[in-house]
Amino acid sequence: MSTQQAAPTSTDMPAPAPGPVSRRPSWLSTGHLLSKYALIGVWALLALGFAVKMPDTFATTSTFQAIFGSQSALLILALAALATLVAGEFDLSFASTMGLAATILPVLATLHGVATWLSCLIALGGALLCGAINAFFVVVLDVPSLVVTLGSASFFLGLSELIGGSTSVAISDPKLTNLVVHRFFGLPLSFYYGVALALVFAYVLTWMPLGRHIAFVGANRDVARLAGINVAAIRAGSYMVAALIAGLAGIVIDASIGGFDPVGGSVYLLPSIAAVFLGTAVVHPGQFNPIGTLIGIYFLSTGVMGLQLLGYNGWVQNAFYGGGLVVAVSIAAIVRRRVGVG
Amino acid sequence: MTLAHPRLELRGICKTFGPNRVLSGVDLVVGPGEIRGLAGQNGSGKSTLIKILTGVYTPDSGARILVDGAELNTPVRWPAARAAGISVVHQDLGLLDHLTVAENICVGGFPTTILGRIDRRERDRISLSTLARLGVDLDPGTYVSELSAAERAEVAIARALRDHAPGHGLMILDESTRALRGSDLDRIHAMLRRLVEGGSSVIMISHSLRELASLSDHITVLRDGRVVADLDATAGIAEHEIARAMLGDAVASFDRVAQQKAEERPRVVVEGLVGRHAHDVSFTIDPGEILGITGAPGSGFEEIPALVAGGVRPKAGTLHVEDKPVDLSRFNVPQAMRSGIMLVPERRDRDGLALEMTVQDNITLPRLKRLRRPLFLSTGWRTAEGRRAIAEHDIRPTNPHALVRQLSGGNQQKVLLAKWMSMQPRLLVLHEPTQAVDVGARRDILEKIVGIAAEGTSVLVVSSEADDLIAVCDRVLIYQPEGSLAVGDTSDVNTLLEQVFMTPRPQMTGQ
Numbered sequence: 001m002s003t004q005q006a007a008p009t010s011t012d013m014p015a016p017a018p019g020p021v022s023r024r025p026s027w028l029s030t031g032h033l034l035s036k037y038a039l040i041g042v043w044a045l046l047a048l049g050f051a052v053k054m055p056d057t058f059a060t061t062s063t064f065q066a067i068f069g070s071q072s073a074l075l076i077l078a079l080a081a082l083a084t085l086v087a088g089e090f091d092l093s094f095a096s097t098m099g100l101a102a103t104i105l106p107v108l109a110t111l112h113g114v115a116t117w118l119s120c121l122i123a124l125g126g127a128l129l130c131g132a133i134n135a136f137f138v139v140v141l142d143v144p145s146l147v148v149t150l151g152s153a154s155f156f157l158g159l160s161e162l163i164g165g166s167t168s169v170a171i172s173d174p175k176l177t178n179l180v181v182h183r184f185f186g187l188p189l190s191f192y193y194g195v196a197l198a199l200v201f202a203y204v205l206t207w208m209p210l211g212r213h214i215a216f217v218g219a220n221r222d223v224a225r226l227a228g229i230n231v232a233a234i235r236a237g238s239y240m241v242a243a244l245i246a247g248l249a250g251i252v253i254d255a256s257i258g259g260f261d262p263v264g265g266s267v268y269l270l271p272s273i274a275a276v277f278l279g280t281a282v283v284h285p286g287q288f289n290p291i292g293t294l295i296g297i298y299f300l301s302t303g304v305m306g307l308q309l310l311g312y313n314g315w316v317q318n319a320f321y322g323g324g325l326v327v328a329v330s331i332a333a334i335v336r337r338r339v340g341v342g
Numbered sequence: 343m344t345l346a347h348p349r350l351e352l353r354g355i356c357k358t359f360g361p362n363r364v365l366s367g368v369d370l371v372v373g374p375g376e377i378r379g380l381a382g383q384n385g386s387g388k389s390t391l392i393k394i395l396t397g398v399y400t401p402d403s404g405a406r407i408l409v410d411g412a413e414l415n416t417p418v419r420w421p422a423a424r425a426a427g428i429s430v431v432h433q434d435l436g437l438l439d440h441l442t443v444a445e446n447i448c449v450g451g452f453p454t455t456i457l458g459r460i461d462r463r464e465r466d467r468i469s470l471s472t473l474a475r476l477g478v479d480l481d482p483g484t485y486v487s488e489l490s491a492a493e494r495a496e497v498a499i500a501r502a503l504r505d506h507a508p509g510h511g512l513m514i515l516d517e518s519t520r521a522l523r524g525s526d527l528d529r530i531h532a533m534l535r536r537l538v539e540g541g542s543s544v545i546m547i548s549h550s551l552r553e554l555a556s557l558s559d560h561i562t563v564l565r566d567g568r569v570v571a572d573l574d575a576t577a578g579i580a581e582h583e584i585a586r587a588m589l590g591d592a593v594a595s596f597d598r599v600a601q602q603k604a605e606e607r608p609r610v611v612v613e614g615l616v617g618r619h620a621h622d623v624s625f626t627i628d629p630g631e632i633l634g635i636t637g638a639p640g641s642g643f644e645e646i647p648a649l650v651a652g653g654v655r656p657k658a659g660t661l662h663v664e665d666k667p668v669d670l671s672r673f674n675v676p677q678a679m680r681s682g683i684m685l686v687p688e689r690r691d692r693d694g695l696a697l698e699m700t701v702q703d704n705i706t707l708p709r710l711k712r713l714r715r716p717l718f719l720s721t722g723w724r725t726a727e728g729r730r731a732i733a734e735h736d737i738r739p740t741n742p743h744a745l746v747r748q749l750s751g752g753n754q755q756k757v758l759l760a761k762w763m764s765m766q767p768r769l770l771v772l773h774e775p776t777q778a779v780d781v782g783a784r785r786d787i788l789e790k791i792v793g794i795a796a797e798g799t800s801v802l803v804v805s806s807e808a809d810d811l812i813a814v815c816d817r818v819l820i821y822q823p824e825g826s827l828a829v830g831d832t833s834d835v836n837t838l839l840e841q842v843f844m845t846p847r848p849q850m851t852g853q
Contacts, residue, residue: 207459209452215438216449223436226396227450227501228424287440 039282039292043299050306057309065186067301072180072190073098073253075297078272079197079290080245085276086205086288087238088218089138092149092269094246096156097130099265101250103164106171106259116173124247130156131243135236157263164262171254180255190252194294197245201290214238218288270318274325275300281331300324347411349374349512349543350428356402357390357567361750364390365401365567372512377534377544379558379575381551381584383806384688385751385778387567388547392516396420396430409512427511429502431518435494436501437486444469444482447501472500475508476533492526495519496533509541516547520640531557549639551581551843563587566780581638582839589809589835608664610769610800615659615670617645623659625819625827627769627800632791634803634811636830637821638842644688646821647773647804651685652678653693663768679708682768686758686775694758695746702728702742705761731760736786752783759790769800776810788814808838 051059077098084091101123108119130152137148181188205211216224217234225231249268254260278299279292300321307316350372357365365387372378382388393399395407400417407414409426437446444465453464469482478496480489486497495518502513519530534557538544548554554561555575561584563571571587573579607629615623619642627633637643648654650661652673659670663681678685687693695704706724728742735756737749746754755775762770772791776784791814795801805811811818811832818830820842831837 209454209458209460212441212445212449212452212460215441216436219438220432220434220436223432224449225420226430226432226436228421229450284440 036285037282039278039295039299043295043302046299046306047302050302050309054306054309058306061186063305063309067298067305069187069191071297071301072188072194073249073256074268074271074275074301075194075294076197076249076252077246077268078275078293078297079194079201080242080249081272081276082201082279082288082290082293083242083245084238086218087214087234088221089235089238090145090149091134091239091242092146093130093134093153093156094242095265095267095269095272096153096160097127097243097265098246098250098253098268099260099262100130100156100160100163101127101247102253102260102265103160103169103250103262105251105254106169107163109173110169110171116171116176120176120251123251124244127243127247127250128240129243130246131240134243135239138239139232139236153266153269157265160262160265164260166262168259168261168264170259172258176251176255177258180252188256190256193252198290198294205290210234215287270325271297271300271321274321274328277325278328278331281328296328347374348372348408349376349410350545351406351408351411352391352395353406353408355391355394355405355407357387357394357399358402360748363567365394368564368567368569370562370569372543372545374509374543375538375541376559377538377546377557379554379561380545380547380564381554381561381588382564383588383777384774386564386588388564389516390567391564392430392514392545392547394418395423395428395514397423410510424505427506428514429506429511430514430516431495431498431502433517433520435498435518435521437494437498439485439487441486442482443473443480443484443486443489443497446486446497447472447482447504449501451505468504469500472504475503475537476500477536478533490526491521491523492529495522495526495530499530499533503537503542506542512543512545513537514545514547517549519548519553520550527553551584551639555579555581555584565589566778580840581843582836585806585808585839585843586836589807607768607798608662610802611660611662612650612670613660613662615646615649616657617642617649617654619823620645620649620821621824623649623821623827627802629800630795630798631817632795632801632803632815634805634815634818634830635821635827636804636806636808636811636818636838636842639806641821641823643804643821644773647685647687647771647802650769650802651675651683651771653685653687679765682766683771684762684765684767684769685771686755686762686773688773688777690754690758695754697747698745700728700743700745701732701737701749701757704746704757705731705742705764708761708765727764731757731764735760735790750780750783752779752787755779755783755787756790759787763790763794767799769802770794771802771804773804774807775803775805776807777805784810808835808842812838 057063077094080094080098081091084094104123104126105119108114108122109116114122134149134152137143138145180190184192205214213224213229214234216227216229217231221231250260275296276288276293278296279294280286280288282292282295283289284292303324304317304320307320348371350370352368352370355365355368356363368387368391370378370391380388380391390399394401394405395418397418397420405416407416407418409423409428412426414423414426447469448465453461453468455461466482473480473496476496476499478500480493480496486494489497498518499513503511506513519527522530534544546554546558555578558575561573561575561579562569563573563584565588573584573587609629610627612626613624623646625633625635635643635646645654649656649659649670652675655673656670661668661670661673663683668677668681691697696707702724706727710719725742731737732740732742737753737756737760746757749757775787775791779787788810791801791803803811803815812835815832818832818838819827820830821827828841830841
């Protein structure tokens with residue numbers, strides 16, 4: 001039937017490609033290791049650069065302590081952000097949730113004389129409720145998470161102002177403070193809490209069925225559902241866990257700085273998201289992962305600290321975090337494309 | 343023995359979305375040890391049927407679903423269907439590259455230790471034994487990113503098989519084999535055959551008629567939400583017979599008087615077009631001529647419309663539509679529109695129309711830039727244009743403010759035609775213009791196509807609907823994978839279909 005056989009094809013075309021042969025480079029190749037740990041190298045170079053430039057101010061124990069000791073609340077908060085992102089969800093309200101918890105605690109403990117432990121529990125309960133509200137709108141009513149959490153972020157901020165009034169309330173319970181800022185090998189306990197929480201995250205995500213199910217939900221809800229995973233429960237759970245951890249970060253902040261300004265939560269939003277995305281460039285390239293988040297936090301912290309010591313003040317923090325976020329997301333996108341996730 | 347309890351029995355499945363009836367009383371019976379092919383054009387209702395079975399959609403009342411003789415409640419709760427032995431191999435296989443073979447197989451059913459941690463030894467054992475049931479030898483610790491295309495398919499099938507008792511269960515392959523070619527495909531087919539010989543059942547959805555013909559025991563053909571044929575393929579079946587069943591009732595030929603009226607407009611010439619699969623495609627269309635291009639599904643002819651109209655950038659190719667030739671590899675949509683080339687795409691819901699906007703918004707969209715007063719959009723003008731198009735194209739409902747989403751498939755297609763015809767194209771490219779359109783609207787659309795050509799426009803219809811091509815086209819060319827276009831015999835449908843499926847397809851065959 002094919003009367004018009006294309007005579008020159010065999011000479012013109014160097015044999016039609018027999019379909020893509022999808023042999024990707026091994027996970028242990030040099031290129032892969034490089035992409036896996038490149039950020040750590042950049043971090044080391046950054047620190048080295050600052051140390052060479054400012055041997056008297058940057059390369060000191062106190063700077064080291066400031067970098068690793070002052071970011072605990074931010075690390076915990078970043079893990080809250082991670083909790084939603086790994087499940088393919090997006091939460092913009094976790095910083096406000098943290099602010100709300102950080103406001104509830106001193107208001108109850110200082111102004112109303114409630115026992116500190118009970119105030120902490122109530123603050124965490126309030127945070128959990130925030131997560132439940134997000135989960136209800138996003139998962140049950142199926143409203144886009146960007147809209148819901150942008151709105152709830154502002155709503156929770158308003159609640160904080162309502163509860164705390166316009167001024168910051170102080171809290172001074174030596175027991176609580178001690179539990180958080182007591183120094184151990186030169187670093188406050190809160191640092192170890194943050195690292196421990198990151199390790200718990202890593203354990204759950206890597207070694208427990210729940211973690212693997214979360215990965216599937218985050219990658220493709222339909223596939224996850226057909227594999228028998230309760231997708232709605234995991235999605236809702238991610239918002240609740242994120243809120244609970246954000247509440248925890250609020251308590252750590254209260255204990256570290258002795259109080260909280262009810263409107264102060266929003267400045268924590270961008271750095272924590274930046275750290276989570278920066279973390280996708282390490283350890284498991286293209287994947288949200290807690291160890292990457294941990295590294296991301298201290299990478300950003302090192303950068304800001306160094307720039308501040310160089311004399312750039314005020315604006316540099318915002319600029320560095322913002323720039324860091326965009327660069328991190330771009331790197332993550334490129335890595336993702338190269339590794340071929342999905 | 344098999345008659346007592348079919349593996350799966352679907353009775354009276356109907357589904358309505360707004361004004362669109364997408365399934366009307368579908369019955370489907372799959373026996374134990376059977377591979378059932380499910381064929382139909384896009385929009386024929388295949389995917390809706392599967393989505394009802396997997397609990398995504400709620401069927402209209404009256405539907406019954408039985409698995410091994412036991413009633414499954416509707417709407418289907420997926421955990422219940424899973425427990426009854428139904429599993430799905432996802433379209434894109436649904437594997438995570440950064441996880442291992444064992445993790446991908448065991449997802450949704452990880453064995454755990456007392457501490458709640460994944461029991462790795464048990465997980466690997468389950469994976470190995472499931473793979474062994476398929477006759478596959480793979481290290482469960484390998485990362486999926488390192489696997490070949492066939493191995494990936496094997497892992498995805500192993501996941502679907504994991505919870506099935508030997509000789510039981512129904513596995514649905516939803517276009518899951520589309521990434522496979524040649525010997526890889528043969529390997530997966532042989533594996534599926536072995537699987538059903540043990541008594542398991544498979545529902546196979548595929549656009550490749552060759553695959554359906556060679557693998558299935560029976561083929562159910564859907565069209566416009568109805569079962570139009572139940573073909574016995576145990577003794578083999580010709581692809582064109584399936585294709586014939588997928589087509590609807592023949593539409594009578596149209597009178598063509600336009601040819602002579604075509605004045606001095608230049609003819610459209612496409613030369614040496616090279617896309618991802620399409621090689622070296624060349625053709626010419628006279629003013630007022632309707633040229634049809636068809637081919638076997640998956641051969642690459644589907645790429646041609648987007649390549650010609652600037653939607654997808656070809657690797658090479660030249661187009662003469664005005665005086666000077668245009669290099670298609672540097673072509674884009676705005677340039678195509680300036681040259682008067684308009685594309686009515688195949689996926690009108692995704693590529694052609696803004697479903698959440700009104701009829702008048704959609705119709706006037708491409709002309710907004712040409713308006714004299716770009717700062718003040720005249721609502722009156724848009725409504726008038728909307729009404730004019732509705733009257734001219736017989737669009738229902740007649741409300742220009744109706745959302746396109748609320749229209750039936752046929753009326754959506756008319757809106758799309760109206761949108762581009764208002765631009766007075768030189769070359770109108772139509773991709774599967776009658777797909778998922780009911781019979782009445784189909785005739786209207788074909789009539790419109792003839793009318794457009796009568797005004798001197800060159801029309802390119804790229805379609806797998808042999809009937810439509812014969813009804814409206816002056817010439818039909820059959821795309822062959824090596825790149826040449828054979829002249830199709832338009833005297834009758836069966837001859838044309840045979841021609842289409844007789845053309846050799848090297849990348850789809852065994853070796």
